[in-house]
Amino acid sequence: MNERSLPVHGIVITELAVKPEWLDYNDHMNVAYYIAAFDLGIEDLKSAYGLDEAYRKAHQRSTVALEAHITYQNEAALGDHLRIESRILATDGKRLHLCQAMYRGETLLSTQEAMSISFDLAARRSCPFDSALRTRIEALQQAQTALPVPGWVGRTIGLGTPRPAR
Numbered sequence: 001m002n003e004r005s006l007p008v009h010g011i012v013i014t015e016l017a018v019k020p021e022w023l024d025y026n027d028h029m030n031v032a033y034y035i036a037a038f039d040l041g042i043e044d045l046k047s048a049y050g051l052d053e054a055y056r057k058a059h060q061r062s063t064v065a066l067e068a069h070i071t072y073q074n075e076a077a078l079g080d081h082l083r084i085e086s087r088i089l090a091t092d093g094k095r096l097h098l099c100q101a102m103y104r105g106e107t108l109l110s111t112q113e114a115m116s117i118s119f120d121l122a123a124r125r126s127c128p129f130d131s132a133l134r135t136r137i138e139a140l141q142q143a144q145t146a147l148p149v150p151g152w153v154g155r156t157i158g159l160g161t162p163r164p165a166r
Contacts, residue, residue, distance in 0.1 A: 006048060006049075006136065006139055006140055006143065007048065007140075007143070008143060009143060009144055009147070010087060010088070010140050010141065010142070010143030010144030010145075010147075011085050011086065011087050011144055011147075012041070012044050012045045012048045012085070012086045012087075012140075013044075013083060013084070013085055013086075014037075014040055014041040014044045014083070014084040014086065015081065015082070015083055015084075016037060016040060016081075016082050016084070017079055017080065017081050017082065018033075018076050018077060018078055018079060018080045018082065019033075019078075020078060022036075023077075023078055027077070027078075028075040028076060028077055029075065029076035029077070029080075031070075031072070034070060034072065034076075034102065034109075034110050034112075035068075035070065035112075037082060037084060037102060038070070038084060038100050038102065038110075038112045038114075040084070041084035041085075041086040041100050042086065042098070042100075042114075042116075044084075044086065045086040045088070045098070045140075046062075046063065048136075048140065049133055049136040049137045049139075049140055050132060050133050050136050051063065051133060055133075056121070059130070060120065060121040060122040061118065061119065061120060061121060061127065061130070062118075062119050062121055063096065063116040063117060063118055063119055064116060064117060064119045065114060065115070065116050066095070066114075066115040066116060066117055067114065067115045068112055068113070068114040068115075069112070069113045069114075069155065069157070070110060070111070070112045071110060071111045071112075071152060071155075072109070072110050073108050073109060073110060073111075074104070074107055074108065074109045074110075075109070076102075076104060076109055080104050081104065081105075082102055082103065082104055082109070083102070083103045083104075084100055084101070084102050084103075085100065085101045085103070086098065086099075086100045087099050087100070087140075087144050087147075088137060088140050088141045088144075089141070089149060089153065090141065091129075091134075091137050091138065091141060093128050093129060093134055094117060094118050094126060094127070094128045094129065095115060095116065095117045095118075096115070096116050096117075096137065097113075097114075097115055098112075098113070098114045098115070098116065099111070099112070099113050099114075099149075099150060099153050100112045100113075100114070101150065111150070111152050113152070113153050113154070113155075118133075
């Protein structure tokens with residue numbers, strides 16, 4: 001397991017630049033690559049708490065996405081330098097509630113809120129995080145609890161019309 005030190009503030013930073021193949025016919029970053037960029041941030045977050053390639057191979061464990069909500073505030077263009085900030089808001093020992101924000105400088109471009117779950121790659125089913133990972137996950141979460149939860153976390157999507165009763 002990767003034993004690199006955890007960020008003091010609990011936020012894992014990923015830096016990258018918009019590649020030519022990420023552009024669409026509108027000459028800005030295609031929505032699929034916002035998801036890809038956020039996924040690179042998730043990989044860095046997983047590495048920070050020890051779920052790196054070596055751990056996956058040795059233990060046959062990873063995480064899988066259960067749900068995600070992405071917003072787009074501003075467009076990204078070729079060569080833009082992006083910063084993705086990834087946080088663990090909550091965990092129950094098996095699932096992670098994550099939030100990520102993508103910036104160009106100080107300009108917020110996009111946000112993602114996601115739920116993922118620990119996954120046994122051999123059994124192809126969910127499983128609890130092992131104690132070493134759980135300890136590091138909880139340490140990351142604890143390190144950023146003094147920070148406010150972003151206002152966009154927990155938003156729903158809709159046009160403001162009443163929802164029919166179920």
